[in-house]
Amino acid sequence: MSVTITPTNWTIRAGPEHTKYGEPYELVATVLSPHPEEAWIIGACCALSMRDATEIEQRLRGMGFRVVRWQRVRDGEMRVRRRRLNDLPSV
Secondary structure: OOOOOOOOEEEEEEOOOOOOOOOOOOEEEEEEEEEOOEEEEEOOOOOOOHHHHHHHHHHHHHOOOOEEEEEEEEOOEEEEEEEEOOOOOOO
């Protein structure tokens, strides 16, 4: 028998004092990967600055993702923003 195990979800933690697992963080979100080159970011606990969003996108691009889909529910309405990561520099 041959076996492969493919990770399909991750947790993002971020904050001004957060550099590694176990340190304080202010933001948490879930990343799902229903397609090999697409990351869906869902369940963010707070607002995100453009700088933080760009850093997250750069890191996802460095992991091989080509598209990110930000999903948010606000006032009972789901909002989705889909962005290609081709033009971002990797970190």
